[in-house]
Amino acid sequence: MDVYSKPVVFAVLSAIVILVGTVVTVFIPMLMPSTQPVSDYIKPYTAVELEGRDIYIRGGCNNCHTQTVRPLRTEVLRYGEYSKPEEFAYDRPFLWGSRRTGPDLNRVGGKYPDSWHYKHMADPQSVSGKSNMPPYAWMAQNRLDTRYSVRKTRILGYGYTEEEVVAQIADYRAKVTSPSYKSKRARNGVTPKELRDELTEMDAVIAYLQKLGRDVKKLEAGN
Amino acid sequence: MEGNGYDYQIVRGFTFSALFWLITGLVVGLWIALEMFNPALNLTPWLSFGRLRVVHTNGLGLGFGLAGIFAASYYMLQKLARTPLVFPGLAKVHLYLFNFIIALAALSLFAGMNTSKEYAELEWPLDIAVVIMWVIFAVNVFATLIRRQEKQMYVSLWYIIAMTVTIAVLYIVNNLEVPVNLFKSYPVYAGVNDANVQWWYGHNIVGFIFTVPILAMFYYFLPVSTGLPLFSHRLSIISFWSLIFAYLWTGAHHLMLTPLPEWIQTVGIAFSIFLIAPSWGSVVNGYYTLRGNWEQMRSNYLVKFFIVGITFYGLQTIQGPTQGLRTLTSFFHYTDWVIGHVHMGTMGWVTMTISAAFYYMIPKITGTGLYSIRLANVHFWLILVGQLIWTITMWVGGIQQGAMWKATDPDGSLTYNFLDSIASLYPYYKIRFAAGIVYFVGIILFAWNIFMTIRTSKNNP
Numbered sequence: 001m002d003v004y005s006k007p008v009v010f011a012v013l014s015a016i017v018i019l020v021g022t023v024v025t026v027f028i029p030m031l032m033p034s035t036q037p038v039s040d041y042i043k044p045y046t047a048v049e050l051e052g053r054d055i056y057i058r059g060g061c062n063n064c065h066t067q068t069v070r071p072l073r074t075e076v077l078r079y080g081e082y083s084k085p086e087e088f089a090y091d092r093p094f095l096w097g098s099r100r101t102g103p104d105l106n107r108v109g110g111k112y113p114d115s116w117h118y119k120h121m122a123d124p125q126s127v128s129g130k131s132n133m134p135p136y137a138w139m140a141q142n143r144l145d146t147r148y149s150v151r152k153t154r155i156l157g158y159g160y161t162e163e164e165v166v167a168q169i170a171d172y173r174a175k176v177t178s179p180s181y182k183s184k185r186a187r188n189g190v191t192p193k194e195l196r197d198e199l200t201e202m203d204a205v206i207a208y209l210q211k212l213g214r215d216v217k218k219l220e221a222g223n
Numbered sequence: 224m225e226g227n228g229y230d231y232q233i234v235r236g237f238t239f240s241a242l243f244w245l246i247t248g249l250v251v252g253l254w255i256a257l258e259m260f261n262p263a264l265n266l267t268p269w270l271s272f273g274r275l276r277v278v279h280t281n282g283l284g285l286g287f288g289l290a291g292i293f294a295a296s297y298y299m300l301q302k303l304a305r306t307p308l309v310f311p312g313l314a315k316v317h318l319y320l321f322n323f324i325i326a327l328a329a330l331s332l333f334a335g336m337n338t339s340k341e342y343a344e345l346e347w348p349l350d351i352a353v354v355i356m357w358v359i360f361a362v363n364v365f366a367t368l369i370r371r372q373e374k375q376m377y378v379s380l381w382y383i384i385a386m387t388v389t390i391a392v393l394y395i396v397n398n399l400e401v402p403v404n405l406f407k408s409y410p411v412y413a414g415v416n417d418a419n420v421q422w423w424y425g426h427n428i429v430g431f432i433f434t435v436p437i438l439a440m441f442y443y444f445l446p447v448s449t450g451l452p453l454f455s456h457r458l459s460i461i462s463f464w465s466l467i468f469a470y471l472w473t474g475a476h477h478l479m480l481t482p483l484p485e486w487i488q489t490v491g492i493a494f495s496i497f498l499i500a501p502s503w504g505s506v507v508n509g510y511y512t513l514r515g516n517w518e519q520m521r522s523n524y525l526v527k528f529f530i531v532g533i534t535f536y537g538l539q540t541i542q543g544p545t546q547g548l549r550t551l552t553s554f555f556h557y558t559d560w561v562i563g564h565v566h567m568g569t570m571g572w573v574t575m576t577i578s579a580a581f582y583y584m585i586p587k588i589t590g591t592g593l594y595s596i597r598l599a600n601v602h603f604w605l606i607l608v609g610q611l612i613w614t615i616t617m618w619v620g621g622i623q624q625g626a627m628w629k630a631t632d633p634d635g636s637l638t639y640n641f642l643d644s645i646a647s648l649y650p651y652y653k654i655r656f657a658a659g660i661v662y663f664v665g666i667i668l669f670a671w672n673i674f675m676t677i678r679t680s681k682n683n684p
Contacts, residue, residue: 004376007368007384014385014467018392021471021494025487026396026423029416035484036415054407058335060273070480072553074629077637085482088414093339096418096481100557101259103641125262130646134258134265134272148403155401155409 039086041219044158045211047149047165048172048199052208054152055139055201057095064133066097067106067212080107080213087216092156102133107213115186117206122190139202140190146199172207173199228307230297231588233314235677237294238581240322242670244286249666251279253659260652269333277332277344283569284342284432286325291577292386292436293321293360298584299379299443300364304371310363317359324352336406340421342428343397347408350398357394361387378459382439385467389431397424415482423474430470433573434536438505440580441533445509448525448583454511462504469494469501476547479556495544502540509533524596528579528603535571539564554629559648560621563614570610570662578602578669585673589680594672602668609662613655620651
């Protein structure tokens, strides 16, 4: 049969040809639970961490920061234990990135105190002189929008009730606005007065960053 | 005008659109190139690097690239089918819808509405608009092909069909998402699967936008502008089927040494290496088409665009699979090396081929000669030199950063902290910006030349 004179047949044939590799390397792995294993040690994001993650996406942070540590000696030395598939079970979308203009962040949780992040996010060069990271001071000037938090966690199947989501937000707000919050000074330094008793976008981003790579330590200890 | 009822308005419309988005995308590119060594330029959230980089890639890849492809496709389709477009009205809708989508895309990305998935950043309402636009294009492609007067479909048409089918599959599968509201959605895939789907898409959207339709142009415009028949029909058949078969297996070379299952990575490497063969099948076919007529490199200003362009394609398709090997990826990945790699393809191969296609088509449409061949030659040399300095600078910078990340002291500790590695790149970023200016001047001359050709033509309807 001369397919070169039959456009529709040609199109169907092309579709079949391109679908072979697609089915084998993409669709079949999707049906295998081992591609994206789930571990009890890895917990979903709280509503505040998830809002922080969405702000991270909105800022395009993934254009400069990766979130996957490779199993290479110098990489493990620099960032910590290499990334495991279980860690990403709740990541929709994944944020592994493709270019490190800034360092990898998959193990950044707990590496610095919140106060460091407040200062660094607002004015990166004040903390790391030679950095080319853009300043994100405006994130501390925006009240965190939690109108969709219940809906978001429901879509993602995190299994929280509406009350739990509300409680997560209230708890985190209580934490960062408490007089005994360890990073209070740094937070007040970047947060306008009228927002100091509220949650800001920067609070949420920092909550997200502090979550990264924390659960995996329990996973490794558990194994 | 040849007066055979062919719709050239649509070709012209997409040509202008391509030039507009090309210049816009390059201005954004120059701005982010400056931001890389001058972070104070991140003046507002809208102008911060993380958002602008996406405007740059989408503006050039989808704005310039696709518009150029649509312009050339509508032209080749009518010529090779020897029949006018079946639905010229629909094509007009396509043109307006396309520009509307790209404008909204730019605005929404500026505003931070993005899905984070590279080259699929547009949020769901725009995704739906893109699919509608693609169907409109496909209807014209297939209707015109079915009604064609020429029995055999020439190679270029195979590539256009493959693009039309594959982009649809890629775009729909990778953009399946659950809306939160009008401006926000989450993908249906999680973690490793999302990564796998994304880079299957990411690799192939580049393949089926920056390779397949550009090859369609190469296979058509090189013979018609030189008057030389294609060297080998058989080689083009083998190249075509093996290229489109192998391409879809290789996305995982973007995910080497990540938590993606190792077998998918290994399959990705194997097929990437295999891809050198069909890629070079087209390169060789192009070179041999000129056999015995290489003086045209000097006498025919268009030929050097095609031949240098396909040479960059050849280099690109060797560099790509090589840097995907595990040993090399562990050194080069996440550095500027990859940025250099991409830009050799886009600034070299893609832009040179589209430029030459426009230089060929526009005078044919207007029925006059090109406004200035001399200007076209200056354009060629500026974009060649600009691109070479640009990409070589990024390769050197990438090697340096890769080496600094891996350097250890005799006691086994890291020699450099991360900040040292990025700060050492600022001189390269300055050279890159300068090279970008050279390239940009070349593109301005290109746009001016096309604009003046249309303006000075008597047949301007």
